[in-house]
Amino acid sequence: xxxxxxxxxxxxxxxxxxxxxxxxxxxxxxxxxxxxxxxxxxxxxxxxxxxxxxxxxxxxxxxxxxxxxxxxxxxxxxxxxxxxxxxxxxxxxxxxxxxxxxxxxxxxxxxxxxxxxxxxxxxxxxxxxxxxxxxxxxxxxxxxxxxxxxxxxxxxxxxxxxxxxxxxxxxxxxxxxxxxxxxxxxxxxxxxxxxxxxxxxxxxxxx
Amino acid sequence: xxxxxxxxxxxxxxxxxxxxxxxxxxxxxxxxxxxxxxxxxxxxxxxxxxxxxxxxxxxxxxxxxxxxxxxxxxxxxxxxxxxxxxxxxxxxxxxxxxxxxxxxxxxxxxxxxxxxxxxxxxxxxxxxxxxxxxxxxxxxxxxxxxxxxxxxxxxxxxxxxxxxxxxxxxxxxxxxxxxxxxxxxxxxxxxxxxxxxxxxxxxxxxx
Amino acid sequence: xxxxxxxxxxxxxxxxxxxxxxxxxxxxxxxxxxxxxxxxxxxxxxxxxxxxxxxxxxxxxxxxxxxxxxxxxxxxxxxxxxxxxxxxxxxxxxxxxxxxxxxxxxxxxxxxxxxxxxxxxxxxxxxxxxxxxxxxxxxxxxxxxxxxxxxxxxxxxxxxxxxxxxxxxxxxxxxxxxxxxxxxxxxxxxxxxxxxxxxxxxxxxxx
Amino acid sequence: xxxxxxxxxxxxxxxxxxxxxxxxxxxxxxxxxxxxxxxxxxxxxxxxxxxxxxxxxxxxxxxxxxxxxxxxxxxxxxxxxxxxxxxxxxxxxxxxxxxxxxxxxxxxxxxxxxxxxxxxxxxxxxxxxxxxxxxxxxxxxxxxxxxxxxxxxxxxxxxxxxxxxxxxxxxxxxxxxxxxxxxxxxxxxxxxxxxxxxxxxxxxxxx
DNA sequence: TATGAATGAGCATTCATTCAT
DNA sequence: CATGAATGAATGCTCATTCAT
Numbered sequence: 122x123x124x125x126x127x128x129x130x131x132x133x134x135x136x137x138x139x140x141x142x143x144x145x146x147x148x149x150x151x152x153x154x155x156x157x158x159x160x161x162x163x164x165x166x167x168x169x170x171x172x173x174x175x176x177x178x179x180x181x182x183x184x185x186x187x188x189x190x191x192x193x194x195x196x197x198x199x200x201x202x203x204x205x206x207x208x209x210x211x212x213x214x215x216x217x218x219x220x221x222x223x224x225x226x227x228x229x230x231x232x233x234x235x236x237x238x239x240x241x242x243x244x245x246x247x248x249x250x251x252x253x254x255x256x257x258x259x260x261x262x263x264x265x266x267x268x269x270x271x272x273x274x275x276x277x278x279x280x281x282x283x284x285x286x287x288x289x290x291x292x293x294x295x296x297x298x299x300x301x302x303x304x305x306x307x308x309x310x311x312x313x314x315x316x317x318x319x320x321x322x323x324x325x326x327x328x
Numbered sequence: 329x330x331x332x333x334x335x336x337x338x339x340x341x342x343x344x345x346x347x348x349x350x351x352x353x354x355x356x357x358x359x360x361x362x363x364x365x366x367x368x369x370x371x372x373x374x375x376x377x378x379x380x381x382x383x384x385x386x387x388x389x390x391x392x393x394x395x396x397x398x399x400x401x402x403x404x405x406x407x408x409x410x411x412x413x414x415x416x417x418x419x420x421x422x423x424x425x426x427x428x429x430x431x432x433x434x435x436x437x438x439x440x441x442x443x444x445x446x447x448x449x450x451x452x453x454x455x456x457x458x459x460x461x462x463x464x465x466x467x468x469x470x471x472x473x474x475x476x477x478x479x480x481x482x483x484x485x486x487x488x489x490x491x492x493x494x495x496x497x498x499x500x501x502x503x504x505x506x507x508x509x510x511x512x513x514x515x516x517x518x519x520x521x522x523x524x525x526x527x528x529x530x531x532x533x534x535x
Numbered sequence: 536x537x538x539x540x541x542x543x544x545x546x547x548x549x550x551x552x553x554x555x556x557x558x559x560x561x562x563x564x565x566x567x568x569x570x571x572x573x574x575x576x577x578x579x580x581x582x583x584x585x586x587x588x589x590x591x592x593x594x595x596x597x598x599x600x601x602x603x604x605x606x607x608x609x610x611x612x613x614x615x616x617x618x619x620x621x622x623x624x625x626x627x628x629x630x631x632x633x634x635x636x637x638x639x640x641x642x643x644x645x646x647x648x649x650x651x652x653x654x655x656x657x658x659x660x661x662x663x664x665x666x667x668x669x670x671x672x673x674x675x676x677x678x679x680x681x682x683x684x685x686x687x688x689x690x691x692x693x694x695x696x697x698x699x700x701x702x703x704x705x706x707x708x709x710x711x712x713x714x715x716x717x718x719x720x721x722x723x724x725x726x727x728x729x730x731x732x733x734x735x736x737x738x739x740x741x742x
Numbered sequence: 743x744x745x746x747x748x749x750x751x752x753x754x755x756x757x758x759x760x761x762x763x764x765x766x767x768x769x770x771x772x773x774x775x776x777x778x779x780x781x782x783x784x785x786x787x788x789x790x791x792x793x794x795x796x797x798x799x800x801x802x803x804x805x806x807x808x809x810x811x812x813x814x815x816x817x818x819x820x821x822x823x824x825x826x827x828x829x830x831x832x833x834x835x836x837x838x839x840x841x842x843x844x845x846x847x848x849x850x851x852x853x854x855x856x857x858x859x860x861x862x863x864x865x866x867x868x869x870x871x872x873x874x875x876x877x878x879x880x881x882x883x884x885x886x887x888x889x890x891x892x893x894x895x896x897x898x899x900x901x902x903x904x905x906x907x908x909x910x911x912x913x914x915x916x917x918x919x920x921x922x923x924x925x926x927x928x929x930x931x932x933x934x935x936x937x938x939x940x941x942x943x944x945x946x947x948x949x
Numbered sequence: 950t951a952t953g954a955a956t957g958a959g960c961a962t963t964c965a966t967t968c969a970t
Numbered sequence: 971c972a973t974g975a976a977t978g979a980a981t982g983c984t985c986a987t988t989c990a991t
Binding site: 570571582583592 | 965966
């Protein structure tokens with residue numbers, strides 16, 4: 122995908138600058154008005170140079186996705202040790218806050234990126250999403266190992282699917298909402314509640 | 329939006345054929361490759377004819393959104409009387425099944441449409457989304473009036489936001505998933521559970 | 536050019552309505568926005584009907600030119616008897632006023648038509664202009680025969696070319712001027728003066 | 743108007759080539775058949791390139807008008823010193839010849855351009871025309887200052903309007919005439935006569 | 950390596966013209 | 971005869987991509 126291996130510092134700088142420019146353009150102009158010339162402009166290079174680092178526009182989008190995914194994976198690795206020590210409500214709140222922060226940083230670059238649903242343009246883009254899912258499952262597994270009572274939950278995969286996907290989707294939806302009817306704290310509280318209640322419920326049945 | 333009032337049968341047919349073709353093209357080619365020529369082709373008309381019924385491409389998208397929204401609103405109206413009589417778990421399961429059916433009909437036309445998140449391209453498109461939200465709130469309100477014990481829920485708005493948005497988003501996400509880790513029944517069951525548990529929890533606190 | 540001979544009253548009505556509509560559309564929308572559909576609309580017929588009377592758009596323009604030219608020729612025939620009796624200044628003033636009137640009638644239909652320079656679209660259109668020239672020469676000849684002293688003018692053709700074309704062009708130019716620096720009366724006076732002086736000068740030399 | 747500043751030699755060449763091509767296409771095909779693709783073809787570039795230098799077709803026309811106006815203004819500046827020294831007839835003849843030459847150069851490019859009356863399509867185009875009018879008035883004023891006896895002319899504005907507009911319009915008309923009834927020399931002579939006679943007349947009255 | 954001018958296929962849209970009704 | 975829906979070639983314009991410098 123990346124045409125030229127960043128063998129030199131300058132090249133590395135350019136590749137990053139282009140990816141950065143991609144996010145900026147997407148946030149400022151939307152996907153429909155994001156052109157390679159625009160990206161190159163923001164990156165401070167010429168369109169010709171862009172094509173020395175990326176085979177085509179698609180490749181830039183893929184690199185952006187890669188960047189986004191890597192950033193999420195790093196976040197999850199970072200929070201893991203702390204998260205594992207927390208109880209469910211505190212952990213959920215903690216995770217959701219960190220995730221929200223990440224979506225809002227750099228003028229909401231990632232939030233806007235998420236809303237553009239880039240994967241609708243190329244199915245291959247969404248393959249990366251599975252990596253995040255895997256990592257989340259890992260984290261849950263580690264969490265469960267630190268909180269063995271959770272092993273009594275009937276269906277951990279279902280829990281994962283519901284709570285994790287649900288939380289992520291709702292947060293993105295919420296932050297994109299022009300006039301949300303509840304506050305962010307209410308939302309995060311609610312999601313925490315939901316996790317706690319769900320787990321409690323699922324375990325009662327298995328006592 | 330619609331340029332020529334369908335004064336003749338043929339015209340009405342064309343308008344519908346164009347909207348249909350729009351959904352088909354979106355599903356098959358994605359939004360990036362959906363051109364007016366393509367839509368006209370699928371509709372079996374010439375590009376010129378398309379413009380006799382719609383002022384521009386945007387107007388076709390708006391008509392599609394309108395169609396989609398109207399279909400959802402009809403579904404909700406249809407479902408309301410039956411739904412109101414059910415208990416929470418049954419009601420949730422019932423609604424989710426009906427919603428899933430709608431997303432999958434016509435080769436998943438609406439599912440693919442939902443994933444394209446057309447509203448990210450033009451905010452005006454998402455105005456219609458509010459209509460659905462309103463209708464859902466109405467339904468919840470009617471449900472609560474038939475099940476007065478639910479009035480003890482602490483925060484109905486939060487419940488709405490979490491459960492309704494969450495369920496819709498998760499279902500769309502699930503149906504778009506190439507290799508989901510759980511079955512649809514598990515998912516719907518889980519969502520039902522979640523609603524039940526959440527409500528139970530929120531009410532315990534207020535006893 | 537005209538496809539169907541107006542064998543019936545209704546047909547005649549339609550042909551005239553179309554020509555009329557052509558002038559109206561040209562005046563209101565300019566040539567760039569004058570479409571056959573527009574003309575048909577104004578004429579109160581369908582585009583299909585327009586093509587029963589005219590082979591194509593071009594033919595409508597030709598008929599309009601014909602109409603315009605005929606109207607000018609009629610005007611000239613009308614004014615001839617009166618004009619011939621007048622002295623030069625009075626005659627010039629008289630003619631220019633009648634010509635101005637004609638350009639301004641029907642909301643300046645002919646003025647706007649003249650400004651559109653239709654002949655730039657098709658050279659054949661300007662052939663008609665020669666008919667007017669011829670008629671003008673005839674009138675001048677008749678005038679000269681009633682005012683034999685004018686035979687002493689050195690070059691009647693040059694006089695014709697200068698005074699007649701000049702007056703026509705200047706009047707059209709003047710009436711199209713958004714902010715003319717002189718009044719119409721000053722202009723017509725000036726043109727009268729010019730004719731008188733020119734003739735006086737040309738005759739002095741030949742005494 | 744011009745999108746890309748000609749930062750390189752090649753660019754400057756292209757801008758000029760496009761303007762040139764515009765005149766050529768207008769002369770050869772008329773305004774109705776002058777398309778951006780056609781202009782680009784004549785200029786030896788692709789349509790895409792045309793749009794790197796001009797924002798749209800309109801901008802090309804504006805640049806052409808600018809070019810035309812600048813050329814006329816240069817001509818007038820060039821001619822001024824010599825013109826001022828001449829008597830009226832010689833000056834008129836001199837100016838008319840120079841103007842005729844300009845209209846006929848480059849295969850009558852400007853003549854054909856003038857006939858197309860581009861300004862009828864967009865009033866903004868004719869703003870430039872006022873520049874020429876102003877310059878002409880300046881010249882007349884300078885001329886009058888060198889020939890103080892002309893101050894006795896009753897109405898210099900009327901004179902300007904008649905003689906200047908008239909001469910320009912008649913010359914353009916004449917040169918566009920397929921079968922003129924007099925020769926160019928006769929015409930220019932006549933216009934000279936007319937100016938001389940008119941002035942003489944206007945001054946007699948004010949002695 | 951970087952540049953940026955040039956490319957040209959492709960898109961949204963228009964409109965003169967036709968023809969089934 | 972009249973209709974007006976349908977046509978489709980043509981237009982102005984964009985933008986991902988290339989390549990001479």
